[in-house]
Amino acid sequence: MEALYKRAKLTAVIAALFLLTAFGNYFYRMGECVQMTFLSCVAIGTALAAAAIEQARGRDIPHFVYLDCAVLAASVVIMCAIFAPEVCFTGMSLVPHLFMPIIMFLYYFALCNGRDCRARFVPTVVVFPTLYYIFMIAFGSISGRSVYVYFDTNAIGTGMLAVLGVAAVIMLIAVGVILLCVNKCVFEWKGNAESDGVGT
Numbered sequence: 001m002e003a004l005y006k007r008a009k010l011t012a013v014i015a016a017l018f019l020l021t022a023f024g025n026y027f028y029r030m031g032e033c034v035q036m037t038f039l040s041c042v043a044i045g046t047a048l049a050a051a052a053i054e055q056a057r058g059r060d061i062p063h064f065v066y067l068d069c070a071v072l073a074a075s076v077v078i079m080c081a082i083f084a085p086e087v088c089f090t091g092m093s094l095v096p097h098l099f100m101p102i103i104m105f106l107y108y109f110a111l112c113n114g115r116d117c118r119a120r121f122v123p124t125v126v127v128f129p130t131l132y133y134i135f136m137i138a139f140g141s142i143s144g145r146s147v148y149v150y151f152d153t154n155a156i157g158t159g160m161l162a163v164l165g166v167a168a169v170i171m172l173i174a175v176g177v178i179l180l181c182v183n184k185c186v187f188e189w190k191g192n193a194e195s196d197g198v199g200t
Contacts, residue, residue: 007111008055011048014107018045021096034139034147036132037096040076043128044069044104064121066112067183071125071176073101078171083148114183115191125176126169133165 022041026033033039047069051061080097136147146152 004055004058004060008052010111011055011107012052014103015045015048015052017103018042018048018100021100025092025096034136036079036136036147037076039132040072040128041096041100044072044100062121063112063114063117064124066108067114067117067121067176067180068125068128070104070108070112070179071172072128073104074175074179075129075172077101079148108179109183109186112183113187114180115187117180117184119177119180122173122176122180126172129168129172130165133168137161 018041022038022045026035026038047061047065051065054061076097140146140152140154146155
């Protein structure tokens with residue numbers, strides 16, 4: 001329980017970093033807060049803040065929530081890769097688009113033991129991206145301006161957006177499976193290493 005309480009402090013710091021990064025980078029351009037980078041940072045920061053509270057109480061949130069956050073961070077990196085030919089990410093823009101996802105990955109693989117997480121929870125990784133995808137299409141249809149040029153309803157049509165959505169769901173589930181498998185391997189190795197250490 002003491003270890004969980006100590007972890008709560010780190011979780012709270014990382015949660016604060018995500019929230020400060022989101023609002024700090026978008027404070028002077030709140031008109032762009034409909035972008036996935038902003039909303040994902042807020043979502044991850046909020047989830048980790050809830051986790052920190054539970055950890056401080058001696059409990060922990062379900063592992064799939066951490067997995068969802070890790071996949072969400074991965075989706076930000078993937079989006080950046082898609083826009084790399086069009087947008088140059090430099091300076092402070094690297095913080096929410098690259099550095100914060102890396103911090104989430106490190107936290108997930110270092111402290112979030114997923115050995116007991118079952119594969120049936122993996123599809124939860126698509127919940128936030130799917131909701132955002134629906135929001136993005138609705139926003140474009142209502143406002144007349146697309147959040148991202150690659151997902152403009154008027155430019156590529158509703159049918160192609162549906163195809164892209166299905167492809168994105170499949171890709172994110174695959175990413176979730178990979179991250180969970182790697183996590184299990186990491187903590188399996190840690191467990192074996194600790195057992196060997198005790199044995200010697």
